[in-house]
Amino acid sequence: MIREFDITIVGGGHSGLFLARALAGQGWRLAIVDPQPVAAAGIPADGRNLALVRSTREIAERVGLWPFLAPVTCPVEAVRVRERPGGAGLVTDMGDLDGLPFAYGVEHGALRGALAEAVAALEAPPRRFENRLVGLERNGRVRLLQLADGSRIASRLVIGADGRGSRLRELAGIRLDAWSYRQAAIGFVVAHQRPHRRTVYEWMRPEGPLALLPLPEGRSGVTWVEPEGAARRLVAEGETALLRRLAEETEGLLGGLRLTSAIGVWPLGAQHARRYVAPRLALIGDAAHGVHPIHAQGFNMAVADIAELAAALARAARRGEDPGGADLLLRYERARWWANQQRIWMTDGLNRIFSSEALWLRPVRSGAIRAVAALPPLRRRLARERMWLV
Numbered sequence: 383m384i385r386e387f388d389i390t391i392v393g394g395g396h397s398g399l400f401l402a403r404a405l406a407g408q409g410w411r412l413a414i415v416d417p418q419p420v421a422a423a424g425i426p427a428d429g430r431n432l433a434l435v436r437s438t439r440e441i442a443e444r445v446g447l448w449p450f451l452a453p454v455t456c457p458v459e460a461v462r463v464r465e466r467p468g469g470a471g472l473v474t475d476m477g478d479l480d481g482l483p484f485a486y487g488v489e490h491g492a493l494r495g496a497l498a499e500a501v502a503a504l505e506a507p508p509r510r511f512e513n514r515l516v517g518l519e520r521n522g523r524v525r526l527l528q529l530a531d532g533s534r535i536a537s538r539l540v541i542g543a544d545g546r547g548s549r550l551r552e553l554a555g556i557r558l559d560a561w562s563y564r565q566a567a568i569g570f571v572v573a574h575q576r577p578h579r580r581t582v583y584e585w586m587r588p589e590g591p592l593a594l595l596p597l598p599e600g601r602s603g604v605t606w607v608e609p610e611g612a613a614r615r616l617v618a619e620g621e622t623a624l625l626r627r628l629a630e631e632t633e634g635l636l637g638g639l640r641l642t643s644a645i646g647v648w649p650l651g652a653q654h655a656r657r658y659v660a661p662r663l664a665l666i667g668d669a670a671h672g673v674h675p676i677h678a679q680g681f682n683m684a685v686a687d688i689a690e691l692a693a694a695l696a697r698a699a700r701r702g703e704d705p706g707g708a709d710l711l712l713r714y715e716r717a718r719w720w721a722n723q724q725r726i727w728m729t730d731g732l733n734r735i736f737s738s739e740a741l742w743l744r745p746v747r748s749g750a751i752r753a754v755a756a757l758p759p760l761r762r763r764l765a766r767e768r769m770w771l772v
């Protein structure tokens with residue numbers, strides 16, 4: 383038996399769940415396919431922590447998600463950046479951004495749990511398939527999806543939210559530009575003696591940036607970038623040595639530290655799909671683009687994709703149009719591809735400049751940070767442009 387839907391989302395991670403909520407009430411017959419069971423509670427903390435920027439909060443409010451996210455997030459009211467070895471520093475606070483928080487810190491498992499809860503709370507939640515996509519065909523006005531257990535779905539539109547290694551992207555034959563930074567991010571969450579004061583602390587070091595993100599319950603999320611081999615060695619030394627090194631790197635700022643999550647290690651690279659759309663198919667989130675975590679952009683870019691696609695589908699629903707129409711898909715791609723390409727170049731350039739050992743770059747880096755620190759209009763502009771970590 384082939385089950386029929388208007389829209390099928392492949393991937394029920396952060397992007398897929400956010401999109402499912404954004405499409406609610408539009409009247410589409412909706413399905414989500416993901417092999418991972420997505421219970422609202424009990425999603426393990428993998429060590430990753432994310433900063434959600436203001437525009438993400440605004441979109442979350444519009445689609446009724448914010449009441450679920452607010453309790454698991456911590457507002458970021460100030461950002462302190464210190465450059466090493468130059469010593470240039472920069473502090474921005476909410477005065478640079480109309481007196482509102484820059485961003486909201488959230489731990490990965492808590493975010494996914496809150497999104498799952500918000501989707502489960504819908505009056506007509508999407509049909510879930512706890513399964514993996516393995517095959518894709520075109521058949522007239524639908525796409526046929528084959529799942530690992532042999533079952534099949536016919537869908538007028540299929541949306542790929544299946545992450546960096548997207549199987550859907552591969553099956554659709556969409557090519558990818560990808561490169562490695564030969565760095566890895568270590569991510570974990572700590573409880574600490576001294577308060578974080580709702581402040582992001584970031585050290586721009588030649589090895590890679592190290593950031594502390596304020597989280598609820600007075601904890602902080604650590605994202606610590608090192609050359610790949612060094613990152614693996616650091617983690618292999620064990621929890622006590624890792625926390626001792628963290629205390630040294632962060633100048634003892636938070637006092638005594640205690641680990642409260644798993645320790646994750648992510649090899650870092652950037653990638654961008656050459657197309658976001660194919661007949662009756664669109665990509666969003668990490669399936670479409672992946673960036674260095676230096677400027678907390680990845681999921682925030684995904685939310686901007688979701689807002690664009692959900693608005694286009696809402697218009698189609700009102701006019702009684704086909705959700706997989708070519709014009710709709712091309713407009714989505716035009717609106718998002720170039721905007722994301724600019725973010726990819728920006729994060730790539732900043733990482734190369736700040737992670738370089740080249741001596742001639744040191745005064746350039748320090749000069750740039752001092753200039754931003756000394757010029758409030760420039761600081762405000764960067765804050766508004768979502769470059770809140772500079």
Ligand SMILES: Cc1cc2nc3c(=O)[nH]c(=O)nc-3n(C[C@H](O)[C@H](O)[C@H](O)COP(=O)(O)OP(=O)(O)OC[C@H]3O[C@@H](n4cnc5c(N)ncnc54)[C@H](O)[C@@H]3O)c2cc1C
Nearest residue numbers: 393395396397432433514515544545667668678680681682
């Ligand atoms: C260390 C680190 C720090 C970060 N910090 C930030 C930050 O501060 N701010 C920010 O915005 N972003 C940040 N990011 C990026 C952010 O984590 C990602 O952009 C975001 O989680 C991507 O979500 P996604 O749902 O698109 O993909 P994923 O989270 O990868 O989800 C993909 C889903 O698809 C499912 N799937 C896979 N294959 C199949 C298949 N064949 N069939 C069906 N389902 C499938 C998987 O089970 C999974 O549930 C960070 C990333 C890292 C590594």
